[in-house]
Amino acid sequence: MAYPHLDEETRLKRLRRPSGPVRMVLDTDTYNEIDDQFALSYAILSPDKVRLEAVYAAPFWNSLSDGPKDGMEKSYEEILRILDRLGRPSDGFVFPGSDRYLPAADVPVDSPAARDLVAKALASSEDDPLYVVAIGAITNVASAILLNPDIIRNIVVVWLGGHHLANRDTREFNLEQDVHASRVMFDSGVPLALIPCLGVASHLITTLPEIERYVKGKGDIGDFLAERYEGCSSDHFGYSRVIWDLSAVAYLVDPSFVEADLVHSPVLTDQVTWSVDTGRHFIRCATRVHRDAIFGDLFRKLDVYAQA
Template identity: 30%
Template sequence: MKRIESSILITLFWVVMIGHAAADDGMRIRLLIDSDANNETDDQHAIAYALLSRDKFEVEGITVNKTHNGGDVDEQMAEAERVVKLCGFYPQLPVFKGANGSFAEILPHLDEPVYDGKEAVDFIIKQAKKQCDRKLVLLPIGKLTNIALALAKDPSIIPNIRIVWLGSNYPRPGEYNLTADLTCIDYVLSLPVDFEMVTVRYDDPSGSWGVKAYQQDIFDKMPGMGPQVDVRVEGRHGGTFTTFGDYSVSLYRHAPQHGDPPFRSFFDATAVAVLKDPKLGKAIEVPRPALNGRGWVERPKNPLKMVLWQDFDGPAIMQDFFNVIDAATAE
């Protein structure tokens, strides 16, 4: 009789545990990252931050694109795969090549069997169409080209997605991700899709420029950190690595630094942070503007709104990033 009771208790224990796991999974954010991964240093850290925040994100895949720096889409792909490997997600997490060119250049070819960016576009649409009670969050941390192409190819995905874009100096003109493809911005903003803009605002502490990863902190805190992988991964600047932490040090050693003490802004990782914890930034709803050249034209009567993220808690974001890497090391 005691054996039967014990068996029942064990069964009930696992039923409860499985139920909790299912509930936790249902609370996680479905995430698809779209990145120019080989551009500088922030993309790699944003990808690692999201992948290793397992309690918050269900990362379904990564798509890549070409911007001004970092080579063509093959080099962007190679860098994304390095990070996926160093975080212990290879080969189960898919990475797909996206656009080399601009939205305007590719748009006329969307009905052709093969076109620039097709792998990424097809994957975005496929994941957006999966039956699920949670929206798919698209996190473009480069140009918006792949996202715009997917929306043009299949507008039926609009109700199923939420776009959180790291880009623009809004309300000021310019910014790297914006100018990487000026032809897609107005198109995306014209659609009734959930859209959020995580501001950059160079030299302005109210934008993600103000979230700073100091070189010395990377040198002090990152060596040997993150999951240990079995197969050594060749780095962007040479050498081989078995932890993301050691690769992070290499990236910061080779990247030009700014200021005194030296730092690089943690732009892309800021978008991951406010997705994880909205209290790490301030969000306001504004009418969507229009783009005129590289600058913005306000449209106060526009019924379409967007969420604008600004005023980020830089120290708290950096601490959370280091906490995530530290927790992954202890696994």
Template identity: 30%
Template sequence: MPYRVPEAKRLRLIVDTDAANEADDQFAIAHALLTPRFDIRGLIGAHYGARDADSMERSCREIEKLLRLMRLDGRYAATPGAPAAMKSEREAIVSPGSDLIVREAMRDDDARPLFVIFLGPLTDLAAAYLSEPRIADRLTAVWIGGGTYPDGAAEFNAGNDIAAANVVLGSGIPLWQVPKNVYSMIRVSLAELAAKVRPQGELGRYLFEQLVDFNERWGDKPAWPKGEMWMLGDSPAVSLLLDDHAFEFDMRPAPRLRADGAYEHAADGGGRLIRVYRYVDARFTLEDMYAKLALFHEATKEG
């Protein structure tokens, strides 16, 4: 990048992603890897429910593919997360991914803040917390998931591990939640992506073409995808760490999730507070990603 971020303003970041689930994680992963403010400490492949029995392994392979396209495969590798959802709120599924979170959180040799962004279920964070509760005051989690407040509703990421979500919501871990009505604000048309992403070299072509391919594979479903647009719903996990939108969230008592994704609030309105976003700036999010893809393409052409 043609600028540097002062070291005191940088932060440590772990990305936990169900990268093979559909087509938007890839944009957020690339965006994070291209962001100088982040010191990437790991990328964890997450499961995405029962649709594919090997979903976690597929996510790891997708991460590795992106790393090769970005010529970063010698620097980073995909770390396997849990292969499936928790069976109960007491049964942690310990994995190399949850171990990575614990290990990085418990470091005493780096005072920079640690953020872990979750683009899918919270399985690996719940396992990390259950195995080492002291991580609760040593990291901040950003979660793309959960239904609209105050009632909640079925939502894909939450629904892929309700037990894990309840472990995290009931913990002391600082949590920034980006619910469905907010992450859905990152709307793009395929024409916009064709004009702004596809021309950006091998990486840009792959990001665009894998989304179009997914759109085609699901072409017989009338409701979703809609055919000529997409929601890059995972991307706020990146842009909110560039600017936390200080006036665009509410501190709310953490609910519990019912099996259907509805929120269950304490009768007295109490509970520990979490940050729940009500808005994210789509222009800021998308234009920063487009600019970094273009700058990366120019730099790799020159290199």
């Protein structure tokens, strides 16, 4: 697959941390766990930092779905439930995504989500890029790039995927579901901010007592998030849960929340491990999340929302 050439100076400029409000779309496998619900709510509650223009339902396949298509459809329905509790209309805002993973590295899966992303990216510019925050399998985003590779000039992808670059493997749920799509992120030259799971986002841990104190009772959305958290385990004694997906939104909300360095884009091997090639282009890779600052910001925004 031949991708448009993006010179390194332009890519590095695009990878600078934004200081003001940015235009953003969110690609999410919302029903897969409980963390996507928190991330979507956080994005909507942060309009001074991110202007959310669309939400895309991503595929997933685990014990909560019968396959990628069923996972995407359940995610779509979960997105609607969240928007309803936040009093947000969904028409022209939420789009169903891929019903399967990429069959090959150069074969997209067409969907309303991929088409909308292409349209929004083409309507953007190098000076006003569209930030594509992805917190699930990257199928929709890769498909959009394959449908129209020119969009890499106008977007910045922020993706929660894979593990720390020093980890012995990168068999992480989001990445491993669609290895073909994942390789598009690393090989296409699209400006990419990668947030690894183990070793970075894995620090975003919370507990039921904290959720009951700072989330439950904070309006319809607070009660919904608290219900989802409580239902994630039958025994919360000594139990904590990682709310992974907050990290990707936090990356745009405040640069101090997620530290990140420039690294050469890793090679994703057939063994689903990282390999280093210092001749490759740069991406930005998160190295640390500030857990207390991120949760504190979310809790404050929920409180303000509940009192409005």
